[in-house]
Amino acid sequence: MFRRLGERFRIFMYGRYGTDKLNFLLLCTGLVLSILSSFIEELAFLVIFSYALMIWCIYRMFSRNIAARQREAAAYTRFKKFFADRKNRYYACPSCGQTVRVPRGKGRISIKCPRCGQRFEKKT
Ligand SMILES: [Zn+2]
Known part of the structure; x- marks a missing residue:
């Protein structure tokens, strides 16, 4: 049963972007914001950003526009390297x-x- 489910998921993910470092960052930031917003009352508004980030992450994962997602990932890499290497x-x-x-x-x-x-x- 699990094998069939895995097979179905594989077919579903075929031609979709999947995940990368930018998605990992989006997910982690989203989780941290969501935890912060649930523990600190003054930061409750952050829950909106946390959902936005996680939805963006899911959208990127299932996206079929792989070229666009790769451009985003490349932009993120450039952005990171700009600070690391001047x-x-x-x-x-x-x-x-x-x-x-x-x-x-x-x-x-x-x-x-x-x-x-x-x-x-x-x-x-
Ligand atoms: Zn080239």
Whole structure:
């Protein structure tokens, strides 16, 4: 019975995005906000944000628009790396979404994607 259920779930998830680091962050933040809002009366309004985050997380998981979800994940990765690494810049390849690292402060340069070979120009 569980095997059939698992099989059905697998079919249901086929072609859907699934989960990633951004979803994990959304879920964790949502849970923390929901716990805070239930214990601290002054923060009760946070429950709205916690639901919003968790609904967003579920929406991303079951989304069939995989390209859009990958762009969000790439944006999140760039956002994180911007704070971690100020010497380099990170761009997502416009054709395959691969994150490409280039040195900062070189002006306008042509970048070749290491994965698909696509060239694109960016200002560093
Ligand atoms: Zn590429």
